[in-house]
Amino acid sequence: MNPVDWFNSASEWITTTVFYSVEIAGATLPLIVVWLVIAGAFFTVWLGFMQVRGPKLAIDLVRGKYSDPDDAGEVSHFQALATAVSGTVGLGNIAGVAIAISLGGPGATFWMILAGLLGMATKMAECMMGVKYRREHADGTVSGGPMYYLRDGLAERGMGGLGKVLAVFFAIFMIGGAVGGGNMFQSNQATAQIVAVTGGEGSFLADNSWIVGLVFAAAAGAVIIGGIKSIARVTEKIVPFMAVLYITACIIVLLANFTAIPEAIGNIFTGAFTPEGVVGGAIGALIVGFQRAAFSNEAGLGSASVAHSAVKTREPATEGFVAMLEPFIDTVVICTMTALTIIITGAYLNPDATELGGVALTSDAFETVLPWFPNVLALAVVLFAFSTMISWSYYGMKATGYLFGDNVVAENVFKVIFLIFTVIGSAAALGPVIDFSDSMIFLMSIPNLIGLYIMAKVVRSVITSYYDRVQSGEVKQVADHY
Amino acid sequence: METVVVGVDNSDVSTRAVEFAVERAKHNNWKVVLVHVIPWTPYSFTTPSENEHRHRERQREIEAATEQILAPMSEIAEKGGVPHEELVHHGKPSETILDIAGDHGAIHIIVGRTGDSGLREAIFGSVASRLVQHAKVPVTVVP
Numbered sequence: 118m119n120p121v122d123w124f125n126s127a128s129e130w131i132t133t134t135v136f137y138s139v140e141i142a143g144a145t146l147p148l149i150v151v152w153l154v155i156a157g158a159f160f161t162v163w164l165g166f167m168q169v170r171g172p173k174l175a176i177d178l179v180r181g182k183y184s185d186p187d188d189a190g191e192v193s194h195f196q197a198l199a200t201a202v203s204g205t206v207g208l209g210n211i212a213g214v215a216i217a218i219s220l221g222g223p224g225a226t227f228w229m230i231l232a233g234l235l236g237m238a239t240k241m242a243e244c245m246m247g248v249k250y251r252r253e254h255a256d257g258t259v260s261g262g263p264m265y266y267l268r269d270g271l272a273e274r275g276m277g278g279l280g281k282v283l284a285v286f287f288a289i290f291m292i293g294g295a296v297g298g299g300n301m302f303q304s305n306q307a308t309a310q311i312v313a314v315t316g317g318e319g320s321f322l323a324d325n326s327w328i329v330g331l332v333f334a335a336a337a338g339a340v341i342i343g344g345i346k347s348i349a350r351v352t353e354k355i356v357p358f359m360a361v362l363y364i365t366a367c368i369i370v371l372l373a374n375f376t377a378i379p380e381a382i383g384n385i386f387t388g389a390f391t392p393e394g395v396v397g398g399a400i401g402a403l404i405v406g407f408q409r410a411a412f413s414n415e416a417g418l419g420s421a422s423v424a425h426s427a428v429k430t431r432e433p434a435t436e437g438f439v440a441m442l443e444p445f446i447d448t449v450v451i452c453t454m455t456a457l458t459i460i461i462t463g464a465y466l467n468p469d470a471t472e473l474g475g476v477a478l479t480s481d482a483f484e485t486v487l488p489w490f491p492n493v494l495a496l497a498v499v500l501f502a503f504s505t506m507i508s509w510s511y512y513g514m515k516a517t518g519y520l521f522g523d524n525v526v527a528e529n530v531f532k533v534i535f536l537i538f539t540v541i542g543s544a545a546a547l548g549p550v551i552d553f554s555d556s557m558i559f560l561m562s563i564p565n566l567i568g569l570y571i572m573a574k575v576v577r578s579v580i581t582s583y584y585d586r587v588q589s590g591e592v593k594q595v596a597d598h599y
Numbered sequence: 600m601e602t603v604v605v606g607v608d609n610s611d612v613s614t615r616a617v618e619f620a621v622e623r624a625k626h627n628n629w630k631v632v633l634v635h636v637i638p639w640t641p642y643s644f645t646t647p648s649e650n651e652h653r654h655r656e657r658q659r660e661i662e663a664a665t666e667q668i669l670a671p672m673s674e675i676a677e678k679g680g681v682p683h684e685e686l687v688h689h690g691k692p693s694e695t696i697l698d699i700a701g702d703h704g705a706i707h708i709i710v711g712r713t714g715d716s717g718l719r720e721a722i723f724g725s726v727a728s729r730l731v732q733h734a735k736v737p738v739t740v741v742p
Contacts, residue, residue: 181641186698190657190689192650193641200647257655346646353644427650511647 121545128553135556144397149559150407153417156566157235160242163573164580167441168237174587175438182594183435191429194439201244201424201440203356204299204508205447207501208306209413211363211494212475214455218465219478221405222395223381224388226456228406233448236416237441242569242576245437246270247422248430249579261426262512263287263419263561264519267568274571283564287419288516290564293557294420295516296535298412299509301542302554303502304333308543310476310495330543334536336503341510341532349507356504359497360451366493367454370486374461381460411559413452414444418558419565423512432592434583458482510535600682602630603707604700606692606726609668612711616741617672620709621679629707630682634699635668637661639689661687693729700736709739 138145161168177183179194217225243263250269251261264284271280308329312322322329339345371378388395388402395401415421421443428436459465464482476498483490513535514528521527569576586592605620607613617633624631637660645653669685676683688695700708710727727740 184641189641189695190637190639190660192645192653195642196645196650199644200650203644204647257658258651259654260651346649349646349648353646357644424647424650427647427653429654508647 120541124541124545124553125549128549128556131556132552135560136552141397141400144401144404146400146404147408149562150404150411152566153239153411153559153562154232154235154407156417156562156569157232157239159570160238160573160576161235163577164238164241167241167438167580167584168234168445171241171438171441171584172445174584175442177594178435178439179442183592184595185431186595188429192427194428194430194435197425197428197436198439198442199357200353200427200508201421202443202446203353203504204424204512205413205415205421205443205505206356206360206451207505208303208475208498209409210447210451211455211479211498211501212306213409213413214452215459215465215475215478215482217405217409218456218459219467220396221402222388222392222465223384223456223460224386224390224392224395224399224402225406225409226385226453226460227389228403229410229452229456230449232407232410233414233444233452236410236414236444236448239566239569240414240416240421240444241437241441241580242573243417243419243422243565244425244440245433245579246569246572246576247419247426248428248436249433249575251426259427260515260518262423262515263291263565263568264516266422266572267564270572270575271568276571280568283568285520287561287564288519290557290560291420291516292513292520292531294418294554294561295509295513296538297557298554299420299512299558300506300535301538301545303505303509304330304539304542305545306476307333307499307502310480310498313477313480314492314495327540327544330540333503333506333543334539337506337510337539338532338536340507341514341535342529352500352504352507356500359500362493363497364451364454366483366487366490367458370458370483371454371461373486377461378457381457384460385456408555410448410452412555414447415558416444417566418561420509420512420558420561423515424508432583434580437580455479462486506539600628600630602632602703602705603709604632604634604696604703604705605672606696606708606710606730607633607635607668607672608711610711610713612713612741614672614675616709616711617675619739619741621676621681624676624681625679630684631676632684632686632699632703632705633669633672633676634686634688634696635664636692636695637664637687637689638692640691657689660689692726693733696726696730697734700734705736707737707739708734709741712740712742 135149136147138147246266247261250266251259252265253259264287267284267287268280308326311329312320315322340349390399392398392402425436425440430436459482462482462485464478480491480494483494513531517528517531603620605617607617620631664687673683673685708730710730712727713725730738
């Protein structure tokens, strides 16, 4: 059996287990999606609708209005947020949204935005906890994330045994998520883009897509094994630029069709409740919308908590507020832009939409207004994919480090496995890759959310006490010096 | 005793600025605060592993600046026999020097005309010209 066949059959088994579904009104509802949405709804209510009350404070924090001037030179709120966002903004925002709309119609957008807004509360909870329970090592480096708050937070509540078990499961799933959604899916979709711009099915690379995978693996390997920081730095600097370019292109497409905007927005609302030709009707649209939002903004999965925990702050709650902006940027802004572009150009109506797959659909949408844009999009996809791979390789490495006590051999084994899957991802078909990625990524939410529910009281007291101290004036803004 | 702030880096012109300041400080009974600013912005894009090691990296940057840049400058002040203090800070150089001058109630700011990065200054303007534009106390620019 070759590795790709082996992967496909393994993926099928894992997927059916993770996505155990129930039938509702003819649509299949995976219980794991319900799990994430309930968490979002719970923390929204539990934290008293911080999505509505907190954004101003969050933005002030990012602007450094509460930062101690003596901390200049440390990791700022902006940097922690930007790092987390660059791991999150990726193909989920381009390919994932296209898939959601081709399956669930324009109405899926409505549910996607709602899921994004609910996800803000979950993200706030997990990132605050990541900072609160992070480990500061003797050499000044910082490690944080769900592994640490599950283990140490639950131990404080006399549930040390459960905490350790959850932390270990979380770390294992995060390694799986890093290899799957953070790596294979990225390499798969980036390869598809490169094949498409080099001539589609007639391209030499179409039958030899592993070559593209190999190039990716070499570049990623140079960063994560070779420690070549310059590649990572260049990517980190180009990605925000590409994100701005991408949004600008969306706006241009929307402006070119501005008379159709009201209808598109109308379609999103009517499609959310009474969709036409969508399997499972409104429930079907809701399911794909929620599923793609969760995959894109990662709220409840705990991954971003690792990136956010590097920030320099004395108040863990501050990073909770800042992290809340992440699902907003990712889902409510960027995913919605992609969705509008696809709906307004009618690209999703293509009868071959499902076969074309994610990026191709988005690419078609842009092509109607900006014929040259597919090439830029291909470049954007490749860069987004690459930066997401770098972020997730880091997450996977931290998880490996947690499991094996920062054993260097174990971390190197992880890196090699990671790169092998980069190549497999480029050669495998989209379906099994998406299924495997989703399963692994969603599994992370099980130990993470169990822990957050048990510690919900701490989450609320830390966040509301900080919020109240800001409101009462006890926590003051730093005087604008100069 | 009145205080003057001197912005320093590792250029020759910066050495001349310190010599100039120390000379005047002797006559006027000033205290000299030598400031080196490590260019840094909270709005840059970084990788997760850079963030993980940032605290240690910052410590190293401060140590390197203290040893390599401030130590020779402080020697000039020591030889001149004037009271002096050395500070290293991260930030935007012109703004940070102004902040520190404000905090110390400085009556005067002294800097070299050009810093150690010619090209960047050609595009964005020099620290000295920004100080001249924004300072609330007299600024002396030493050629």
